[in-house]
Amino acid sequence: MSASERAAATEVPPGAPVATRRLLPLLARLGDRYGTLVGFAAMVLLFCLLRPSTFATWDDLRSIVEQASPILVLAVGLTLVLSTGHFDLSFPGILNLASAGAVLIMTEAHEGWAIAVLIGLAIGLVSGVIAGVGVASGRASSFIITLALSTIWSGLAIGISGARTITDVPTSYLNITFNTVLGIPNAVIVAFCVTLVMFSLMRWSAFGRYTQALGSNASAARLAGIRVSTTQVFAHVLFGLCAGIAAILLSSSSGQYTPSIGSGSLITPFVAVFFGTSVLAARRFNVFGTVVGTLFIGTLQTGMVVLEIAPWVSEVILGAALILILVAVAKRSR
Amino acid sequence: MSASERAAATEVPPGAPVATRRLLPLLARLGDRYGTLVGFAAMVLLFCLLRPSTFATWDDLRSIVEQASPILVLAVGLTLVLSTGHFDLSFPGILNLASAGAVLIMTEAHEGWAIAVLIGLAIGLVSGVIAGVGVASGRASSFIITLALSTIWSGLAIGISGARTITDVPTSYLNITFNTVLGIPNAVIVAFCVTLVMFSLMRWSAFGRYTQALGSNASAARLAGIRVSTTQVFAHVLFGLCAGIAAILLSSSSGQYTPSIGSGSLITPFVAVFFGTSVLAARRFNVFGTVVGTLFIGTLQTGMVVLEIAPWVSEVILGAALILILVAVAKRSR
Amino acid sequence: GSSNKGASASNKGSSSSGSLAPGQVANVKKETIGVVDLKRDAPIQDRMDEALEAGGKALGWDVKVTDCNGEPEKVTAAMNAFANEHVNAMIVESIGVESAPRAVQELEEAKAPIIAIGGSVPANSAYAAQYTENETELATILAEKIVEDHPEGAKIGDITLTIAPATVARNEALKEVVAVSGGKAEIVTSAQFELENIVSSTEKIVTDMLTAHPDINSIWGVADDTVQPGIAAILKKHSNAQLYSFYSDPSSLEALRKKGNPLAAVADVNLQEGAIVALDQLVGYFQKNTPIDPNALPALPYKIIDRENVPPEGEETYPLKETLQPYEEKWEKEYPAK
Amino acid sequence: MAPEDMEPLAQLKGIDKRFEAVHAVKGVDFEVGAGEVVGLIGANGAGKSTLVRILAGEERFDAGSMRVQGADARFASPRQALERGIARMPQELTLVEGCSVAENILLGRLSAASGIVRWRRVRARAQVLLERVGLDDVHPDQPIEELTPVQQRLVTIAQALAKGPELLILDEPSAALPVDAAERLFPIVRQLADEGVGIVYISHRLEEIVRLCDRVVAMRDGRVAGTLARGELDVEAMVVLVGGRALAEEPEPIAASNVDGEAVVRAEGLGGRRVNGLDLELRRGELVGIGGLQGSGRSELLRLLAGAQQPSSGTLEVLGAPVARSLRESVKRGVGYLPEGRARTLFPDLPVMMNTSIAALERLRRLWLLVDGRAERAAVREIADDVGLIGALDAPVKVLSGGNQQKVCLSRWLLRGCDLLLLDEPSAGVDVHVRAEIHQLLRQLSAKGITVVVASAEPEELALLCERVIVLAEGRISGELRSPFTADSVVAVSYAA
């Protein structure tokens, strides 16, 4: 850890005038705490200035938030799992299999959208149970167990769908995300509810505190009489459910099932969650930070599309923005 | 932790006859230690039995090892970084940028292959320094810092190459991997040397000890007077160099630079390294285990192509094999 | 809010009085066209974009190409952004509009047509027209070329991708040709490359195929991305197998020109034609309110490019100028500068 | 059959426990009655912790039987033991970093049936318990990692009390606990016993065993070596039971021969966070003790000398130069620093060997970078024998017994070889016999001209070992004692702030 080194670095040389000696540490402290949020706000402001006609509109805001919804659902679930000190990389597989299951039950078995939703959630749940039990067994790293699970689910998804893209999805299913309530897209409402639930769990429930205890010191948690395995399993199950919800949002909003629907979804939720640890100098995984992280990435990506920035430049900007905000401005993570 | 829970599962009921009471724990202990290797051997045997004409040939062995070479170089480097307790996800970007740099210096500036190799290594080195300094600063999680770096490098790679596929690569460069020494492809020799160096470093050098100390308890490492930041930076630099080497092997052997050369390379090295923690019940990241892990994946993939297993089935088998070997057979990781 | 909303505005014909921008040939009202491109890195997509940009220049239009870099989220973001910007028409290249129903709805309400070009994208009522090549025809001539090249019997190693509609169609065509060949061709083995990891995975499976079946004499590369890694693997295996694939990407043409290169032939079609037809239909729609004709694309000539007929260094299979010229002449005549 | 009320709270019969190579507990019979304080003593690695871990459900037993409150018991987890009223305060500090003090104290019992945490109630409960163990100045919302090891120790005691057990196991609660803190602990133990709680009290401080316990069980090499009833408690007898022999007589502390040798440490008006205005001078070859009560600043003084914390005022010269800007720099100049709280300095998953040699690798290098494995093993073996380390050198250090881990920490700096050795609680958790050997080792070092500074919570240890003791109180020097002096005089000066 380089906490002390950093502390030394922000120390002011003894010769500096008194005002500076007071001001600089204060600024550093404020920067530590609000740097991430200020960086985010500055970015939004910049986009609004550059393209006010598009960017600062209700329409645009809505599409940013709507597009971020499935990622948000994944990211808040991931926040919970990561706070137990373990990885869960099974969600790309869940996205694939739950989308395939939900869509096929409608196109092949001609069930309604409600059954399809249930199937999607059930697949997420089952995967969560398996992942949780596997991880709680402690036999191998959660990283590889859940990765292997993801591979299996993706394979099965291709197997049951015959590797086809399925587009004749009933309108009722598409309407899940197409409809709005008071102008707010359903997907946003769902994401908001999931976020609220996760926030409450992590903030106010004993279970949420126990996940964090687990992540910090598993043997202390066990000694304190916490049901370590149960907590672990439950965290993965909740995340599995989140992945199921995300799968439904994704397949409904993309209007189809393609065998690659979940691939490429691995990285963004992680970026959002890790970004979140720097928000308000939280230094741990937290739902509020994750929300900020998700919106940050969504806004940045949309902003670059709107400004018609070449993809390679936008990649460079994305990476540089992350590093700038996290390393230069925000508080050290530990 | 459920270490003791698992121990209970292997416990023998008090009524069992004496021979069983001795034998079962012994078997469990042997399984813990050699389970991973036995699983690997069983898989190879199975392939040989199913397709003896292809699988048990020198030719096939050579192509498996040759194909695995760039991944092996990445994976052993990754082993070192992970043993410091931090991630480094910058290598897909390094692969892209170093390949682009090496190829462009030949096609645009008409330099020779040696300069190209140096450019590739230099890019890896510079990236490693930046990643190391960023991570050692302790300001944000290594996960996101290195991921952001990867994004930047990939963007730059597309930028400098103009997003073109470049194929007019000089033969001298292609020969780096095309040539063989005593029938052994150069790529294999390079991978072997890199592995040997990393193995020695981690096993016998003071630096290797320091990385492991860092990974086990960073503040204790500081208290022991270890140069924590330097060690951290050096680990990332070595890994950056490995990624540079892998980039050269990859671009030379595929005979081209394409903008997607490094994408998709993220997961396999991680699987190999985490698999390696289960080999010989090491429970820590270790180079020998990583080598086994890399060969395991390479063999499995080749085996499925040779046996003409449908792609989705082979995905399911890959995932299931990992879970089976790691969870059911191998020793718990902690 | 944008000032030029919908087709009604364009009919008022407040065209600039005779002064044309450099390169502009027709005197038409300026329109903004949003182009959503899945991945411009891919040479075929780049060709279509170039055609759209050149055609747009000739008409004096603002053609905005968004390169989505293969990321689905960007596709949705791009479509939404175009809808929010109130473009006059949207052209999607090798990608469907399913993921952006709200953008589709807004464009429909604004009477801004959506046209799909390139790649085989599932039919959708949102498209005013779909000007795409016929994958089956394209693949059939390539498969027939394999059979023709190997009178002694074609033993085919099949590199496939079962998760994209276009590659599935091509593979079906291959199987069909093999089935009717009367034993002159045989698919010895087939394997799938990974979409996320094209280069390494293709190289690996071609190597493994050739190890397992040294008798393979033809490799079917179902997508143009497989050409270079396929070549590398064949060369390294010292195999005599010939590679067959699609599209005359610059790097593939170069390989065809090289002596001793295993790339034997590619099947190609002039995809730029579809792009320009789309513009042509849009001009009619905006200037004269003629409805967009879904069947406007003329029958495209599918052709095999092999070592014999490969265009010389510096030339393309389908020079854009030649494709564009008849349309430019037509536009110049119909909408002359005052 | 004995009537219900006659049956002891917990009863172990013929308990046997094996770890892979180690037979840690061999057929032990042990029982605790309600309201009884049973002392458990024994050498490091004798199996005390293993025995009580079995009792508390943290470890399974291979053979034997266990009865708790009249019913057979075979716990699968600490949780099950807790449900039957058994709580253990672990020997190592097991706290959840990133959580507040209150959360740590009430971890595992944060919620009622609803699953929702009532923060106000949690805080209030924690506050009461903190006051009970004498941590009035610690706020329940403070992050646990801000506390000193001693404060953290007291938190773990509060944590055990919070569980409201019927059988409370205290595994070395008083190791490295300063006099005042220990004095607050004893009444708590007695009071609980009077309320009918059965208590198992493990300690290497035999005087307090005499004061507290109703009965003492001594373990040696995994077996019960003997049991002493209330009347028979006496330190000499226990020493023999623990080590199989009487304690080696420690020599009188002798004045260093070169008291007017060169000054190795010279501080003027030295100040840190708590310590303030310290003037001191340590000479080559001196063996100096630092005494004081809880929070008096002993640890901080050592941190300042080691360069691990920068002084906020005054001047400080160490080894002839202004104090280094970082610990690393100090170590390079020849300072060895063993901080308090061994968990902070160990690499739990790494072998004992790597843990011991980590600071001395530069010395053990052979070719350019590579470590000479054979020389390393020989050197570690030698030092391990010197400090009486029991356990395989290739085992992860976390499986060693607490006292043996402490010896690893100490060995690291002995192996490195330093000119100035700063030791914060070097013998915390070490048994009496080994402690005498370590003292002998330190005397030899000092005779070789190495300056040794020992901060210790135990006045007895300072009186045995040091020729000169600097006593701190509330961050200032409250007195300096030169031998001969007694432990009581150290305590007296400590309180005289």
Ligand SMILES: Nc1ncnc2c1ncn2[C@@H]1O[C@H](COP(=O)(O)OP(=O)(O)OP(=O)(O)O)[C@@H](O)[C@H]1O
């Ligand atoms: N998990 C484990 N694996 C292997 N050996 C172990 C394990 N736990 C304890 N041991 C061994 O069992 C023996 C007894 O250890 P224990 O911790 O019970 O000693 P102790 O009497 O508490 O000593 P101390 O006074 O030092 O705390 C030691 O040799 C120790 O190394």
Ligand SMILES: Nc1ncnc2c1ncn2[C@@H]1O[C@H](COP(=O)(O)OP(=O)(O)OP(=O)(O)O)[C@@H](O)[C@H]1O
């Ligand atoms: N990092 C810190 N930040 C703020 N206060 C601290 C810090 N470390 C120690 N303190 C405070 O400084 C005082 C002196 O601490 P120190 O550890 O030197 O005491 P000590 O004499 O070793 O006492 P003990 O070991 O008995 O706690 C304590 O009251 C402690 O709360």
Ligand SMILES: [Mg+2]
């Ligand atoms: Mg113990």
Ligand SMILES: [Mg+2]
């Ligand atoms: Mg202290």
